[in-house]
Amino acid sequence: VYAAGYSTNPSYIKVAGYWLDGVWTALTPVDPAKSCQANSIFVSTEKIYVAGICFSSAGTILPGYWQDGTWNALDPIDPTKPGLATSIVVSGGKVYVAGYGLNSSGTQIGNYWKDGVRTNLPSLSAANASYVTALLVRGESIYVGGYSRNSSNIMVPGYWKDGVWTGLPPLSTIRDGIVVGLH
Numbered sequence: 001v002y003a004a005g006y007s008t009n010p011s012y013i014k015v016a017g018y019w020l021d022g023v024w025t026a027l028t029p030v031d032p033a034k035s036c037q038a039n040s041i042f043v044s045t046e047k048i049y050v051a052g053i054c055f056s057s058a059g060t061i062l063p064g065y066w067q068d069g070t071w072n073a074l075d076p077i078d079p080t081k082p083g084l085a086t087s088i089v090v091s092g093g094k095v096y097v098a099g100y101g102l103n104s105s106g107t108q109i110g111n112y113w114k115d116g117v118r119t120n121l122p123s124l125s126a127a128n129a130s131y132v133t134a135l136l137v138r139g140e141s142i143y144v145g146g147y148s149r150n151s152s153n154i155m156v157p158g159y160w161k162d163g164v165w166t167g168l169p170p171l172s173t174i175r176d177g178i179v180v181g182l183h
Contacts, residue, residue, distance in 0.1 A: 004041035004050050016052050016066075027066045030054040030073075038066075040135075044090040051088035051097050063099050075118050077101035077109055085113075087135035098135035098144050110160070112144050121160045124148040124167070134159075136182040145179035 001021055006014040014035035017026040027050060029036045034055035042049045051065045061082035064073045074097060076083035081102035089096045098112040108129035110121040121144060123130040128149035136143040145159040148167075157177035158167040170177035 002041050002043055002048070004038040004052075006035075006037045006052075016050070016054070018048065018050055025069075027052075027069055028071055030062060030071060031057045033057075034059070039085060040087045042088045042090055047090075049088050049090055049095065051085040051099070053084055063097070063101065065095070065097055067095070072116070074099075074113050074116060077111065077118070077120065078104050081106065086133055089135050089137050091137040096135055096137050096142060098132045100130070100132050110144065110146055110148070112142060114142070119163060121163060122165060124156060124165065125151045125153075128153055131155075131178070133178065133180045134182040143182050145182045147176070147178045 002018055004018045006016050008014050014037055015026050016036035016038040017024055018041055036054040038050045038052040040051040047068055049065055049067055054062050056062055062073055063083035063085040064071055065088055083101035085097045085099040087098040094115050096114055100108050100110045103109050110130040110132040111118050130148040132144050132146040134145035141162055143159055143161050147155040147157050150156050155176035156167045157179045159179055
């Protein structure tokens with residue numbers, strides 16, 4: 001059983017890593033004096049892929065993933081703003097990572113990377129946030145789940161298929177909802 005996450009060291013620095021059948025493996029940080037966090041793990045043909053974040057020396061939150069322990073930075077929407085990698089899948093020899101970043105206006109935008117090339121996902125309202133939690137690749141189709149805030153700033157649950165948004169009906173149209181998994 002593989003489980004990804006982080007463990008805080010005696011200096012209160014979060015160390016990203018994973019457990020394999022209960023045995024901890026730490027992942028190399030961008031800066032050993034700064035925290036990292038693992039958010040998702042995928043094992044493919046004996047290779048271990050872990051999506052997450054690391055703080056840079058300047059304190060910026062960087063999205064990326066580790067492949068067999070080696071950090072691979074992903075292009076954020078705005079290099080001066082935080083980005084996050086929340087989910088990772090390997091399919092057909094390609095690495096897919098989903099997450100989000102803040103644009104120059106500070107709006108949270110959902111996105112995914114395919115072999116390091118970022119695609120931003122459309123929001124229901126350009127001024128409001130979208131967030132990504134889940135990723136699924138079926139054949140050539142890429143499904144990304146999460147939420148998009150509407151013009152009333154309500155979190156509408158749904159998913160993007162190849163970049164096209166599909167909202168899912170919530171229990172109440174005036175309350176928040178979110179998709180946290182896809183299968």
